[in-house]
Amino acid sequence: MSKMKNLFSARWMSSLVFLLILFVITGIADPSFLNYSSIISCFNTATMYTLLAVGIAFVIMTGEIDVSIGATLGITAAMTGMIAQQNGSVASMLAACIVTGAAVGLVNGAGVAYFGVPSLIFTLGTNSVIRGLIYILTDGRTIENFGGVIASYGNKTIFAEITVYYAIAVALVAIAHIVLTKTRKGKYFIAVGDNAGGANLVGISVLSTKILAYVLCGVLRSGRIRLRLQVWSGHDCRRQRLRDDRHRGLRHRRHLPVRRPGQYDRRGHRRGDHVLHQPSAGLHRPAGHLQQHHHRRHADRDRRSRLADPAQSH
Numbered sequence: 001m002s003k004m005k006n007l008f009s010a011r012w013m014s015s016l017v018f019l020l021i022l023f024v025i026t027g028i029a030d031p032s033f034l035n036y037s038s039i040i041s042c043f044n045t046a047t048m049y050t051l052l053a054v055g056i057a058f059v060i061m062t063g064e065i066d067v068s069i070g071a072t073l074g075i076t077a078a079m080t081g082m083i084a085q086q087n088g089s090v091a092s093m094l095a096a097c098i099v100t101g102a103a104v105g106l107v108n109g110a111g112v113a114y115f116g117v118p119s120l121i122f123t124l125g126t127n128s129v130i131r132g133l134i135y136i137l138t139d140g141r142t143i144e145n146f147g148g149v150i151a152s153y154g155n156k157t158i159f160a161e162i163t164v165y166y167a168i169a170v171a172l173v174a175i176a177h178i179v180l181t182k183t184r185k186g187k188y189f190i191a192v193g194d195n196a197g198g199a200n201l202v203g204i205s206v207l208s209t210k211i212l213a214y215v216l217c218g219v220l221r222s223g224r225i226r227l228r229l230q231v232w233s234g235h236d237c238r239r240q241r242l243r244d245d246r247h248r249g250l251r252h253r254r255h256l257p258v259r260r261p262g263q264y265d266r267r268g269h270r271r272g273d274h275v276l277h278q279p280s281a282g283l284h285r286p287a288g289h290l291q292q293h294h295h296r297r298h299a300d301r302d303r304r305s306r307l308a309d310p311a312q313s314h
Helices: 003-010 012-030 036-045 047-061 069-086 091-116 119-138 149-155 165-184 184-193 194-203 204-221 235-252 292-310
Strands: 158-159 277-278 281-287
Touching: 003 119, 036 047, 036 165, 047 184, 047 204, 069 091, 069 119, 069 204, 091 204, 149 204, 149 277, 158 165, 165 184, 184 194, 184 292, 194 204
Parallel strands: none
Antiparallel strands: 277 281
16 A cells, blocks of 8 residues: 555656546547557657657756757757768767767856856857857758658667657666666766755765766757658757848838838939839839829929029019
């Protein structure tokens, strides 16, 4: 009885119950969802998020946070696609992505642990820098149209429709759990997160532990290579490009003069005699035929001449 009580009081039990309730509600809304293929497909597509959760778990255990996790995933996905376009090997893709992720994690760890910058602020700045690097690296375009081993390797299954990547993700989850709960070094992460000052007093290096946590987070989030037919160069690059194009269009329209009918330009022509351009609406509206206003234009010019030189009127 005590074992059952401890089981239901565990922290992960609430997440499991919520997941089961979510499956049941979805199955009630769509009965075709509750079949083996649909459920396994959900788990296979969640491989990326599983690895991201494993990586950031080390950082959260130390009492910090990393919000640059999505940008790092984007730049490693872009690098993977660029190497795949050149028919590179899977080993070269893994090496490039892991080195990039470890470098980002090292920068984040040094900024948070060594310089003492709050993790939310520092990693948010890192996120912006990496997004800019993605935009420069890909020139704001998507990376696509590549084949070879990268196009089919991600669809390989081991058994019962379980893909290779999901099996690797489950193995990494088990390894991370063993490291964090059964090893001495793994318990350092929990000790630093609970009480960094107390951990330092008992001889645990808070600096190296936090840096190691960020490096592991960077490696795990970059190790998830998105082997698909199309690799998007970053989840915000296309949106950023569209936003930049819209801003450039607005800046261009602001510098265009607004021509209003009934006003004279420097050549003495009425604004209504020309095409009226409204930058705000982006429309060209004809003001009338020039032949219809030819007589009126000359009459207005003669009237202005008489007003300017009263002697001419006599």
